[in-house]
Amino acid sequence: MTLELALNAIVSGFLLAGLYAIASLGLTITFGLLEIPNVAHPTFIVLGAYCAQFANSLGVDPVVAGVLFAPAFYLGGMALYQAYYHSFERRGRSNTLQSFTFFFGIALVLQVSLILAVGVDLTSVRAAYIGKSLTIGVVTMPYRLVVPFAIGTVVGAGMWLFLTRTRMGLAIRAVAHDADALRIVGLSPTRAKGRAFGIAMMTASLAGAALIVVSPVDPFSGTQYIGRTFAIVVLAGMGSVPGTLAAALVIGLLESLVVTFVGATWAPGVAFAALLGTLAIRPSGIFGMAR
């Protein structure tokens, strides 16, 4: 009986990791690579969830909606980076008290706007696969977890290929490494960063769709993900995509085991303990280099 519980906990933790991976990939780019502490990212994921919900109310599949809204999120991300660049980076005030607070303020304004627009009630989406599940032996896998897992895996693999195989991806990793060197070879660091920010924001649209497929969402859903996503990015080793997937797996499994054997109310503590533990013991993370 306990074995069966443990097996189910491990499988659902594994599936949950897909959602956590896609929720964290945007931060792997903005915070991990560009060192811009975009604490508003989880709130943008919630915005993505509401966009998917809106499209779903018109009859569109939530995952398709996530893809459809991605270009708009890309443009939004570029615009947000421009605002950040002109307010802070260009004046040499990046990574200051004010630049952190800027993103905190954006998150707050976005969250309150969502409350004013849609209220504080939980909303959910409808799709053929939600509510059904796949049973193999004693293990039950709900499709509402399998679908986000698939999205997480595909986007994670795509992001890794993009960052290691394409010119734009290489430029983004180069700007993270040495912005001045990029200028010397004739590329604009600001443009590379702007695109990176836009791509990070695109993942928020997809992550939002995945989030609302997994469970109903309210405007406060983002707060749970602040600790979780940052814990994953730090545990991964800043800016590492394979690390992000591995760290998402660690957090997903730990949380699922805690939910099954300790109690659901203690789950938020897992990511926080992982974050503090990583910072105290190995700040460079699993896949990170010393910095």
Add this chain to the structure above:
Amino acid sequence: MSERRGIIGALLVLALGAMAPRVVTNAYVFYAGFVALQYVVIATAWNILGGYAGYVNFGSGAFVGLGMYAAIFLFNGMGAPLWVQILGAAFAGGLLGLGMGYLTLRIQGVYFSIATLALTTVLSTVIVNWSFVGGARGATVLAAQPTVWFPSIVSYVFFAMLVLAVMSLAMARWMERSWIGRGLAALRADENAAECAGVPTLKLKLLAATISGALLAMAGAPYPYYASYVEPDSAFSINYALNALAMPLIGGTRNWTGPLIGALLLSGVEQAATVTIPSEINLLIVGLVLIGFVVMAPDGLLGLAARAIALGKRS
């Protein structure tokens, strides 16, 4: 000279506060005054780490909530009087600040900020699961009539908060003018350079985190007496975290008067706003004003005033 002026000023404010319950009969003055003074303590406490050292605490609400629950714990457990509750809260908050600081301040400031962001969720989870302090239902605290001097419990906690406010302002003013403040200013400007010049940066950061955490928790401690009912959602509300950040940034973070001005101004406006507009719109406005200030006036109102004076002299 200036030391003596500060002490006289502080004593004068305390004497006026002690006289107030004998003169003022309108209870609303004490209810509103308590909130304003609580924010003076919170803004000043936040600024000791945020303004002086440049390390952003996004989780002030967690420290304030911890203070409230430390007070409830001591009240439920042994019926401790208010001053014991405040000391207990200071101890718990200082310990939390020190612990968080020790784990995260050794690397980069950004990690400390991120950890504080997640702290509120974690602490409120602990409280929700802890039935001794009321759990999710909340806790009712019925304080006995305090003394003959104070006619009501609200005037009593008002005076307690006034003492805390004067104390935290004095603490901030003293730190600013001592070697501690100079050390913190040096590490804010350039941490590596400060370290090389012999400033004990880690010790100073931990000291600031401990004092700031203790004062934040102390600001929460009298609240259970004030409200007589506390539940986790309101104790750990976003309002504290946001205002703790917004007030110093709007007033000015470089010296002790900035948070004071910001706290009095913003809590006054918010208090007027609560009777006229919904609290969400109030939050939205504070958020937008905060973004406006960090982008356009990084040194707050005091910075704007200094710039205006400089312009006036030149022309």
